[in-house]
Every structure is written in structure tokens, then in C-alpha cells.
Amino acid sequence: MQYPLHIRLTAPGLNEHAQSSLAARVQADLDTSADDQLYRFTVLHGSHNDSNIVSAERDWDLLVSLHQEQPSKLEATLQSWVPVLDVRYAPNNEADELATFISQEILKVYEDEQKSVSYLLSDTAFAASTEKTLDLDDKARLDSRATRAFKYATTYHLTFSLFSSSASPSLWDIDGALDKYVTPLLMQLSTISHFTIDTQIQLHASISPSIAGPQLDAASGKWQLQKTDLSGFVNAAEWPLSPSIGAGPTINFVLYVPSEDQSPLEIAETGGTSWLIPQWGGVQILNSSGKLSPRLTVENLEQVMLAFADQLTALVGLPPSPPSLSVRLSSLTRERATSLILSASSTLGALARLSLKLAYIAIPGSVAKAVDETIRRLDQACLDLREGRFDSALANARVANDEAERAFFEPSMVGQVYFPDEHKVAVYVPLLGPMAVPLVMAALKELRKLRSGKMKSA
Incomplete structure (x- = not known):
């Protein structure tokens, strides 16, 4: 699993070369500062379309808008309703200082999401791909959040x-x-x-x-x-x-x-x-x-x-931070897609282990079809995540989870689980026993007759 995040940097007060240089510095800082292999930041630069800020069709996840002012220090504010991080700087700020400040603010925006995803992936096969360590306070907070929220x-x-x-x-x-x-x-x-x-x-x-x-x-x-x-x-x-x-x-x-x-x-x-x-x-x-x-x-x-x-x-599990509702919704989309991928994978694994353990179970064609669809949707959901199509990843993960549960709880298979061969023997022996006794006794009688006849002829 990987979560590519595109950051667009725009600075009307800087020329094209200065913007490109600043974006490259921010990219370098993010590459060295990010402590999680799951998140991959890509910094873009240049103008943007204001009407596209709230649209799902935009080519970036967070807009960093630089404003040249005269503050006493570098300041950053995340807007409440749109994914825009406003950064105010003075003309005398060094480029390296500004780039470091921007990269740190970007990491702060996604810090809680990275912790939440690391929490989801802990104790799974994907845990090795994250290096984000959670302290006891973080685990307690995330446990509380998961406990009070409804299942997706x-x-x-x-x-x-x-x-x-x-x-x-x-x-x-x-x-x-x-x-x-x-x-x-x-x-x-x-x-x-x-x-x-x-x-x-x-x-x-x-x-x-x-x-x-x-x-x-x-x-x-x-x-x-x-x-x-x-x-x-x-x-x-x-x-x-x-x-x-x-x-x-x-x-x-x-x-x-x-x-x-x-x-x-x-x-x-x-x-x-x-x-x-x-x-x-x-x-x-x-x-x-x-x-x-x-x-x-x-x-x-x-x-x-x-x-x-x-x-x-x-x-519904919406993260309490950062303050931007748009960013929180995007974070919830990635978290829900991740949890559904894990849930579908776990259900599919349980079904595979069940079919191997109980070899007498007949697998209906509907179950095989659901399993094929689950695997296909899981592959597509993971591909969507890696390519940054998070809404599509959620949609495919949702279908994969539904198909996996449909296969696992197939009525005809559930009935077979609760009636293995041992149970069938226990049920049918009392019915067949009274019929078998006369047959066995008659067979023994015929064997005695046959044996006595051979002894006389000898």
C-alpha cells in the first residue's frame, strides 16, 4: 500500500524560476523528513484554477498558497472548508528557511492521518511498510476513536x-x-x-x-x-x-x-x-x-x-484534525479504503483456511464467482491507492468487502460447516441401525448354513 499526495505550491510574488526552485527545496525536505514509507509527497508548482479547489477532479491534494507580507515570523493557516494552506512570509526570508517551514507544515497537516493508518496496519502483513511509531497516548486516543465510531x-x-x-x-x-x-x-x-x-x-x-x-x-x-x-x-x-x-x-x-x-x-x-x-x-x-x-x-x-x-x-469516524474539513474528508476516504481492503483480505483468508480445513465442503459456483470478484476488486483498489485515485479505491474496496462477506456467509456452505461427516454419521446411524440388524443376523445365519453344508459334504 502507498498513498501518493500531490502538493501544489503557488506564489504570485515569485517568478517562475523562483517558484520552481522553492518547490524543489520543499520536495527535498519532504523526502528527507518524511518518516513513513506509506506516504509519498510530490510537490508541484504554478498557478491553479480557483473554481477547482473544491472539485474532486483537481490534480492536487493540498494547495500551499504563499503570500508575501511583513509578519514578525513565518506563519501558516489551514483554511477550514477547502484544502488550502496559506503561508505568510517576508521578502527577507531565506529560501531554505521558507522551504523547511513549508515542508514541516505539510507534514503537520497529515501527521494524524499517518498515525491512524499506521494504527490500522498494525498487526497485519502491511505493518512492515510503515515506520511510524505510536506512543501509548496515540494508541489510547486511536483506540477510543475506533471504539466510539460505527463500523463502515x-x-x-x-x-x-x-x-x-x-x-x-x-x-x-x-x-x-x-x-x-x-x-x-x-x-x-x-x-x-x-x-x-x-x-x-x-x-x-x-x-x-x-x-x-x-x-x-x-x-x-x-x-x-x-x-x-x-x-x-x-x-x-x-x-x-x-x-x-x-x-x-x-x-x-x-x-x-x-x-x-x-x-x-x-x-x-x-x-x-x-x-x-x-x-x-x-x-x-x-x-x-x-x-x-x-x-x-x-x-x-x-x-x-x-x-x-x-x-x-x-x-462516522471522521478524524478530529486537522481543522480543514476537506482534508479530514480526504483522510477518512483513505482510512476507510484501507480498512475495507484489510477486512476483505481477512475474510478471504478465513474462507480459504476454512475450505482447506473442512475438505468435505462443496464450494458452490456463486462462492467461486464472489471470490474471483473480490480478488479483482482488491487488486484494483490497491492500484487506485498507489496512483492516488482514492475515491475509486474506496468504491472498489467497498465492493470487495461485500463480495468477500457474501462468499463467506453463503447459506449452503454455512449449513455444511455445522454438519460435518461426523454429525451425519451420528444422525443416520440411529435410523439405519434397526434396518441393519436383521440384515446382519440373516447374513450370519446364511454363513452358518453354508459352513455346515461344506462340513457335511467333506
Whole structure:
């Protein structure tokens, strides 16, 4: 596996020769500074098309835009929505100093992704190709991220639920709030997965009886939930939160409005009002400063939707850094493609070992066809990775993983796994035994007759 990343460097204040020389210096620094064989940086230089910055058809992964100013020191800023790294420098900066600074900033942009990919490849046959070492803090952080995120799926179903402990609020402008605060994020994530959405309201919703419940803090006058109560807060017995509403995994987002006599309600240890439940969803408590309105407007839901959007990024596995959403999405594409390649390879290996161990299993033609398709797609996905076609790599890896699982869980083969020859003997012997006994006895009787006849004739 390899991940080629193309960096385009543009400096309107420098002539063509100076830009070419600076790009060559940055390339040399990246070649010597990069401590991972998986990532291969290629530095380009020259102008670019502004309308192509957000397009998937661009010929670069990160744009380094140099601006000649008079800062007290070299500065770099990664834009939030597009893969553009703005570098400000002074005319008196040395070329070598500027090149070193740019190369270090580029490595910082992809540092967390390299750690994540190294984490994915650890304990696999590809581990030898990476030299990125992870300390205990990095491993703990990546373990936590992998634990809370859902397993990759082509489609996720999002359920937004309003649970009110009383009869109010009974309405909410959820469609407008979703369009304004959540849909733009889903459009960005649509290159990786698809999303379906539904909403619901339930009044007089009580908190799960399995927890102690809110306790009034006399000092602050606030009702508080203990941290140990958060995991059992959701009332699974009475709240309609089905885990299989949509085609894919369901991600639940619960907005809970406490009653006036238990408001404001917050988490005791942190004072927060929202928390994430790993591989399930997120919960947000909405406290009202006065009498609750029967309808929650888009303005009332602004902070709630922003919290849900942040929780969604964690639940689908979007890296928390760097600050540019576009770069994070590209990183997630490479990570998901890598994980699917590893998953498909592992499933295919398990199927091969199973067929060798249980030689009596007949391999259906559909399984052979699925295996051929898996291998073909895996080869293409790895080729796409090496050539920098990351979206195509993800698409081929997704198909390879689906085909591998289809082959492994073929119903006719699964049945044979649980009924080997020993089981068949155990099943049929009791049935054939009563039939065999008279036949054996008759055969023995005939043998005795034949033997006695020979003895008489002798």
C-alpha cells in the first residue's frame, strides 16, 4: 500500500524560476523528513484554477498558497472548508528557511492521518511498510476513536428524536434546522456514505428507571446527572428507538427536554448537557430559562443541531484534525479504503483456511464467482491507492468487502460447516441401525448354513 499526495505550491510574488526552485527545496525536505514509507509527497508548482479547489477532479491534494507580507515570523493557516494552506512570509526570508517551514507544515497537516493508518496496519502483513511509531497516548486516543465510531457502512440511517418529559414542547422545526445545520455536512460526507433521515416526537417521556435519576444540588440549585447514569439514561423499554429502521446502521440523536420542576438539568462532573454513546448515537438536554414554548424554532435548535453534527462526525469516524474539513474528508476516504481492503483480505483468508480445513465442503459456483470478484476488486483498489485515485479505491474496496462477506456467509456452505461427516454419521446411524440388524443376523445365519453344508459334504 502507498498513498501518493500531490502538493501544489503557488506564489504570485515569485517568478517562475523562483517558484520552481522553492518547490524543489520543499520536495527535498519532504523526502528527507518524511518518516513513513506509506506516504509519498510530490510537490508541484504554478498557478491553479480557483473554481477547482473544491472539485474532486483537481490534480492536487493540498494547495500551499504563499503570500508575501511583513509578519514578525513565518506563519501558516489551514483554511477550514477547502484544502488550502496559506503561508505568510517576508521578502527577507531565506529560501531554505521558507522551504523547511513549508515542508514541516505539510507534514503537520497529515501527521494524524499517518498515525491512524499506521494504527490500522498494525498487526497485519502491511505493518512492515510503515515506520511510524505510536506512543501509548496515540494508541489510547486511536483506540477510543475506533471504539466510539460505527463500523463502515455504505448507508447510515439518522433518527432525530424529541423526547419531552411533559406535554410541551410538542412541535419542533426540525426540517428547517436539519437543512441549515446538518444537511451541508451530509453533502460533504456523501462521497463516503449515504444517509437517510427520519424524525419523531414523544411526549411525557420518562427517564430510564434503571438509573438513580437527577439529584438536586442545593448549592447551585441545579438538577444533576451523575456520570455513571449517562450510559443508562435512554429509556430503551419505552422510547421508540429501533436499531433497524433503515437499510444501514441507525444512528440515534435524542433531544430530551426535562420538566420545569427538574430544570435546569446538567451533568454533575462537567456541567455539560450533551454526551455521546459509542456506536449508538448522541444525547442532548435542552434547558429553558423560562416557561417552555410549545414549539421549538430553528433558532432554539441551533446549538442542539451543532452538537448533533459534531457527534455525527465522531460516530462516522471522521478524524478530529486537522481543522480543514476537506482534508479530514480526504483522510477518512483513505482510512476507510484501507480498512475495507484489510477486512476483505481477512475474510478471504478465513474462507480459504476454512475450505482447506473442512475438505468435505462443496464450494458452490456463486462462492467461486464472489471470490474471483473480490480478488479483482482488491487488486484494483490497491492500484487506485498507489496512483492516488482514492475515491475509486474506496468504491472498489467497498465492493470487495461485500463480495468477500457474501462468499463467506453463503447459506449452503454455512449449513455444511455445522454438519460435518461426523454429525451425519451420528444422525443416520440411529435410523439405519434397526434396518441393519436383521440384515446382519440373516447374513450370519446364511454363513452358518453354508459352513455346515461344506462340513457335511467333506
